[in-house]
Amino acid sequence: MQSIYKSLTKIVDEEFVSNQKEELYIYSQDPGMMEPHEPDFVVMPKTTEEVQEIVKLANKEKIPIVPVGGSLSLSGLVIPHQGGIVVDLRRMDQVLEVNEESRYIVFEAGLTTGKLKAYLEKYHPLLRFSIPDAPPSATVVGNIVIHGQGRLTQQYGFNSDMVTGMEVVLPTGEVCKIGSGSVSPYWFSLAPLPDLAGLFLGWFGTTGIITKMGLKLYPKKKLRDIEVFAVEDPNLVPDVIQRVTHTEMSEDIFTGAQPYPPVFKDIIMIGILLTGDSKEELEFKRKMIWDALQCHIDSKEGGFMMMTPDVKQDLLEMPTSSTTRFADVKKGGGFEYCGPIIPVEKFPEAFTRLLEITKKYGITFGNAGRVIGRSHSMMFSFGYPFNRADPENIERTKNALHDTNVASLDIGGVPWKPEVPAQKMIMEKMDKSTLELMQRIKKVLDPNGIMNPGNWEVE
Amino acid sequence: MMYDYADQIHRCFKCGYCKFSNNYTDFNCPSYNRFRFESYSTGGRLWLIWAWSKGEIEWSEHLANIVFSCAACRNCVEQCPMRFNEDIVDWIIGARSDMVEKGLIPASVGEFLDNIHKYGNPWGMPRNERDIWAEGINRYTIDDDNEYLFYVGCVGSYEKQGQQMAKSVADFLRTTGVSFGILGSDEDCDGNEVLFTGEKGLFRELADKNIEKFKELNVKKIITLSPHAYNSMKNKYGGLGEIKVYHYTQVFSEIINSNNIELSDLNIKVTYHDPCFLGRYNSIYEPPREIIKGIPGVELIEMERTRENSFCCGGGSGNFVFDLLGRSSNSPSRIRVREAYETGAELLIVSCPSCYCMLEEAIKTEGLEEKLMIKDISELVIESIKNK
Ligand SMILES: Cc1cc2nc3c(=O)[nH]c(=O)nc-3n(C[C@H](O)[C@H](O)[C@H](O)COP(=O)(O)OP(=O)(O)OC[C@H]3O[C@@H](n4cnc5c(N)ncnc54)[C@H](O)[C@@H]3O)c2cc1C
Numbered sequence: 017m018q019s020i021y022k023s024l025t026k027i028v029d030e031e032f033v034s035n036q037k038e039e040l041y042i043y044s045q046d047p048g049m050m051e052p053h054e055p056d057f058v059v060m061p062k063t064t065e066e067v068q069e070i071v072k073l074a075n076k077e078k079i080p081i082v083p084v085g086g087s088l089s090l091s092g093l094v095i096p097h098q099g100g101i102v103v104d105l106r107r108m109d110q111v112l113e114v115n116e117e118s119r120y121i122v123f124e125a126g127l128t129t130g131k132l133k134a135y136l137e138k139y140h141p142l143l144r145f146s147i148p149d150a151p152p153s154a155t156v157v158g159n160i161v162i163h164g165q166g167r168l169t170q171q172y173g174f175n176s177d178m179v180t181g182m183e184v185v186l187p188t189g190e191v192c193k194i195g196s197g198s199v200s201p202y203w204f205s206l207a208p209l210p211d212l213a214g215l216f217l218g219w220f221g222t223t224g225i226i227t228k229m230g231l232k233l234y235p236k237k238k239l240r241d242i243e244v245f246a247v248e249d250p251n252l253v254p255d256v257i258q259r260v261t262h263t264e265m266s267e268d269i270f271t272g273a274q275p276y277p278p279v280f281k282d283i284i285m286i287g288i289l290l291t292g293d294s295k296e297e298l299e300f301k302r303k304m305i306w307d308a309l310q311c312h313i314d315s316k317e318g319g320f321m322m323m324t325p326d327v328k329q330d331l332l333e334m335p336t337s338s339t340t341r342f343a344d345v346k347k348g349g350g351f352e353y354c355g356p357i358i359p360v361e362k363f364p365e366a367f368t369r370l371l372e373i374t375k376k377y378g379i380t381f382g383n384a385g386r387v388i389g390r391s392h393s394m395m396f397s398f399g400y401p402f403n404r405a406d407p408e409n410i411e412r413t414k415n416a417l418h419d420t421n422v423a424s425l426d427i428g429g430v431p432w433k434p435e436v437p438a439q440k441m442i443m444e445k446m447d448k449s450t451l452e453l454m455q456r457i458k459k460v461l462d463p464n465g466i467m468n469p470g471n472w473e474v475e
Numbered sequence: 476m477m478y479d480y481a482d483q484i485h486r487c488f489k490c491g492y493c494k495f496s497n498n499y500t501d502f503n504c505p506s507y508n509r510f511r512f513e514s515y516s517t518g519g520r521l522w523l524i525w526a527w528s529k530g531e532i533e534w535s536e537h538l539a540n541i542v543f544s545c546a547a548c549r550n551c552v553e554q555c556p557m558r559f560n561e562d563i564v565d566w567i568i569g570a571r572s573d574m575v576e577k578g579l580i581p582a583s584v585g586e587f588l589d590n591i592h593k594y595g596n597p598w599g600m601p602r603n604e605r606d607i608w609a610e611g612i613n614r615y616t617i618d619d620d621n622e623y624l625f626y627v628g629c630v631g632s633y634e635k636q637g638q639q640m641a642k643s644v645a646d647f648l649r650t651t652g653v654s655f656g657i658l659g660s661d662e663d664c665d666g667n668e669v670l671f672t673g674e675k676g677l678f679r680e681l682a683d684k685n686i687e688k689f690k691e692l693n694v695k696k697i698i699t700l701s702p703h704a705y706n707s708m709k710n711k712y713g714g715l716g717e718i719k720v721y722h723y724t725q726v727f728s729e730i731i732n733s734n735n736i737e738l739s740d741l742n743i744k745v746t747y748h749d750p751c752f753l754g755r756y757n758s759i760y761e762p763p764r765e766i767i768k769g770i771p772g773v774e775l776i777e778m779e780r781t782r783e784n785s786f787c788c789g790g791g792s793g794n795f796v797f798d799l800l801g802r803s804s805n806s807p808s809r810i811r812v813r814e815a816y817e818t819g820a821e822l823l824i825v826s827c828p829s830c831y832c833m834l835e836e837a838i839k840t841e842g843l844e845e846k847l848m849i850k851d852i853s854e855l856v857i858e859s860i861k862n863k
């Protein structure tokens with residue numbers, strides 16, 4: 017082990033390599049509830065070449081290697097289940113190119129969503145990316161690797177649908193470009209080449225380490241506003257979503273429900289965000305949306321909510337810190353959620369299952385959903401705050417999480433960013449040939465099984 | 476004073492909001508910037524402290540370095556979205572207190588506290604050299620009818636940059652006809668850094684001694700040179716009764732405004748570094764800026780990270796002496812002077828003797844001496860008065 021440490025310090029400046037207990041402890045876990053496991057080393061490379069040398073070393077020595085972004089996916093996806101080398105990529109956080117005309121950006125893999133937001137606001141105020149509501153220390157690449165969703169997802173699909181190119185270090189050490197960047201100096205598109213990006217998205221770092229990424233940027237409108245439509249009956253939610261997406265007038269559509277404070281109990285809120293370059297544009301969009309929902313207002317089944325400026329500001333904030341504050345609901349620093357991707361019409365069923373599970377385990381919940389595409393699917397989160405200092409509460413929440421994954425699959429959804437146990441459930445249910453194909457691809461790319469082992473693995 | 480942390484510290488979610496400035500332009504936790512391992516971020520530190528408090532990890536020199544390398548800059552308090560945000564630094568101090576009590580602290584911190592205990596200053600310098608800079612400046616006595624006690628503090632007494640500052644503050648007070656005196660070799664450490672390194676007992680001792688001295692001398696108003704001293708006296712001492720405490724920038728601002736002091740044109744572009752103990756701890760953002768902007772020909776260009784978002788020089792909480800954040804191009808002081816230089820300013824203005832030492836050293840290390848000067852506000856004001 018000492019020789020590996022020495023080799024790592026030859027690749028990366030010694031102050032960015034650690035095998036000390038404290039770093040091993042911190043990188044053994046994430047803020048979710050999966051069991052921790054310590055790595056043997058933590059290393060923070062600065063360049064693709066350094067990443068390449070680290071991967072070559074790991075491959076030669078057959079040591080596990082785990083790429084880490086902000087460690088905020090909460091599903092233990094960065095826990096080094098079999099030890100080895102954790103590669104924290106956040107020293108690689110430069111923006112390399114912004115193409116204003118073709119609206120794309122190329123950046124290094126450790127760039128955080130917070131810094132990218134600030135960078136665009138400062139240097140390219142007419143452009144934006146699909147920022148998730150994760151804390152700003154999450155990385156853009158980490159979010160895309162798990163098929164994350166952000167503020168532009170309702171308009172343009174999963175954040176991973178916005179990728180225009182990549183540079184990847186393969187598990188065997190080759191550095192490979194994906195997309196137009198493999199042929200041309202411009203990273204504008206994955207098409208018309210075969211879409212090899214899919215070999216690295218949704219794989220949780222088991223097929224290679226992305227070192228650079230190209231991503232679509234979108235027009236940033238001058239004004240933003242929000243309307244919140246409230247209903248009590250979950251069965252109405254799919255219809256509301258249908259009607260609003262039909263107008264094609266909104267930026268982002270999310271749902272939210274929670275038992276506290278009591279004024280929110282039994283209410284499902286549907287947040288509809290609007291943007292415009294002028295007041296007229298904004299008002300036109302608002303009218304279209306109001307008109308689309310008038311029938312539910314007339315039938316008194318739903319209505320638009322009045323909001324204080326504070327609440328409005330909270331909901332418009334990007335990322336919204338109120339989502340993070342949810343982790344303090346139990347005054348316990350823990351928050352776990354399974355957010356299956358479901359067909360929109362499954363909302364009522366998912367909602368009923370959420371209430372059943374929380375009742376069964378006596379735990380509280382927060383539900384946040386986000387519409388993906390023009391009602392093509394939605395993320396429906398079963399979110400549970402828990403108290404890290406209370407083992408009994410942790411146990412109940414763990415059981416709830418298990419039941420949630422079962423329910424998600426039952427209703428025809430697919431657990432999003434699944435923890436290892438949920439991955440197993442998915443693979444059990446998966447078409448056998450598909451599963452075999454997945455395993456074959458993994459084997460071809462990573463013959464020694466060094467990449468984030470434990471994930472997407474058939475026993 | 477006891478900071479309870481063991482029952483609460485697990486509430487940190489390790490979400491990392493606290494690493495940033497408020498608009499996310501950059502990381503703003505000095506120790507995270509310096510080391511970049513998650514263990515040195517606020518969240519990482521809190522999680523390690525919790526693990527240590529419940530026996531999940533053992534104490535080590537490395538753990539102590541992580542705990543003591545927090546500069547107590549309060550950026551995390553400002554940025555954490557949780558309801559417990561106000562308690563974060565107190566939790567860290569609580570853990571330090573436990574380590575101090577158990578004798579489990581880094582050797583350099585031990586030496587720092589030892590020196591203060593024995594000599595009243597962190598370097599173990601002789602007490603009688605405290606006023607070596609103060610030729611011609613009166614001692615504060617009960618018999619003289621002085622308006623202010625000018626409390627100089629350790630950095631002002633012993634460090635070159637602090638002495639320069641102390642001289643120009645004294646010069647200004649004299650020039651503007653304000654009566655004041657100093658304690659000279661009778662002065663003791665103010666204790667702010669002692670408190671923030673977790674030595675509660677020694678802090679109380681120093682605070683009580685100072686309060687007693689001030690009362691014996693019938694002090695009514697104190698001007699502090701250092702924002703650190705200002706903070707401890709104003710917010711932490713308790714028992715000062717009617718005695719009023721001011722940072723010198725507050726007094727300057729007031730005197731310049733009310734006395735219509737004539738100032739000459741300096742024709743210079745400057746930027747200003749908010750010290751944590753003036754800014755985030757005491758919300759004193761305007762008086763220094765009013766003074767700077769009041770000098771004709773001075774153009775103030777703000778750095779990207781300013782006021783509540785100011786990036787700490789890395790000297791807080793004793794680090795200006797034991798410097799657990801030093802020796803790297805990622806040291807906060809070096810990052811900060813690069814940021815100051817990028818504004819296009821010719822002069823970096825400070826209002827804290829510790830920041831002055833840290834940042835002047837960093838300017839040299841960065842090879843920026845020819846391009847970026849550094850001065851304290853008081854020096855700038857004196858220059859402007861003398862040019863008239
Ligand atoms: C309060 C809160 C709100 C959230 N809101 C949202 C939301 O609105 N939308 C959303 O999509 N998510 C959300 N999330 C989930 C998650 O935090 C984000 O998706 C986040 O962006 C994940 O990024 P990360 O950098 O933390 O990834 P990590 O957790 O560090 O990594 C995720 C996975 O990607 C792999 N990986 C990381 N970097 C690389 C790389 N360079 N190459 C290959 N593999 C890599 C890791 O090994 C891991 O398997 C939220 C989380 C929290 C705590």
Ligand code: SF4
Pocket residue numbers: 486487488489490491492493494517518521551554555556557563
């Ligand atoms: S201190 Fe607050 S902002 Fe920082 S990691 Fe903990 S919860 Fe998040």
Ligand code: SF4
Pocket residue numbers: 493503504505506507516517520544545546547548549550551552564
């Ligand atoms: S006080 Fe400053 S140095 Fe300490 S943890 Fe908070 S942000 Fe970091």
